[in-house]
Amino acid sequence: AQSVTQLGSHVSVSEGALVLLRCNYSSSVPPYLFWYVQYPNQGLQLLLKYTSAATLVKGINGFEAEFKKSETSFHLTKPSAHMSDAAEYFCAVSDRSSASKIIFGSGTRLSIRP
Amino acid sequence: EAQVTQNPRYLITVTGKKLTVTCSQNMNHEYMSWYRQDPGLGLRQIYYSMNVEVTDKGDVPEGYKVSRKEKRNFPLILESPSPNQTSLYFCASSNSFYYYEQYFGPGTRLTVT
Numbered sequence: 001a002q003s004v005t006q007l008g009s010h011v012s013v014s015e016g017a018l019v020l021l022r023c024n025y026s027s028s029v030p031p032y033l034f035w036y037v038q039y040p041n042q043g044l045q046l047l048l049k050y051t052s053a054a055t056l057v058k059g060i061n062g063f064e065a066e067f068k069k070s071e072t073s074f075h076l077t078k079p080s081a082h083m084s085d086a087a088e089y090f091c092a093v094s095d096r097s098s099a100s101k102i103i104f105g106s107g108t109r110l111s112i113r114p
Numbered sequence: 115e116a117q118v119t120q121n122p123r124y125l126i127t128v129t130g131k132k133l134t135v136t137c138s139q140n141m142n143h144e145y146m147s148w149y150r151q152d153p154g155l156g157l158r159q160i161y162y163s164m165n166v167e168v169t170d171k172g173d174v175p176e177g178y179k180v181s182r183k184e185k186r187n188f189p190l191i192l193e194s195p196s197p198n199q200t201s202l203y204f205c206a207s208s209n210s211f212y213y214y215e216q217y218f219g220p221g222t223r224l225t226v227t
């Protein structure tokens with residue numbers, strides 16, 4: 001069965017510092033992988049997705065993630081944090097053969113220190 | 115404006131009193147889904163629908179019902195709510211080709227006492 005693990009329920013960085021949010025997946029075949037972001041009091045929105053092309057994926061707001069099959073990882077990064085990046089981030093995985101199933105991680109809350 | 119709407123946004127009710135949370139989308143999406151979000155557990159899928167009159171169970175369907183009589187609407191029904199169904203609920207929709215690019219509603223915070 002597929003699963004996704006996000007390391008660290010809360011990450012705090014200073015404004016301008018590197019953001020690194022970790023995600024590891026478990027799947028018997030290379031899956032589709034996603035990062036969603038949830039701003040306070042809002043629903044989730046898709047940040048970026050990996051569906052089989054380039055392993056380095058760029059998303060909105062300067063975020064990017066790299067699919068590493070050997071490490072079964074899909075970590076999210078941003079070179080320089082902004083205050084507006086404060087939100088909860090969810091890694092998610094989907095089986096290529098299933099058109100309906102997305103498994104979400106438990107989420108990582110990102111705080112930005114001035 | 116393309117959007118998913120949910121009503122009500124906040125609801126406090128008592129154990130056993132039937133309730134319905136409505137969900138509507140204006141993007142002509144085939145796929146719709148309900149999730150519940152609980153601290154430390156992320157989002158868990160309750161039910162989903164691939165199209166009108168086609169629904170299926172997600173990971174945590176117990177205590178919930180859904181229907182899909184129209185493409186735009188996908189209500190979530192709690193026939194006899196219990197305190198363990200206190201949670202934040204999200205409806206989402208997507209088209210059938212890019213099902214993973216889900217559009218989420220603003221959420222419904224339900225408290226069952």
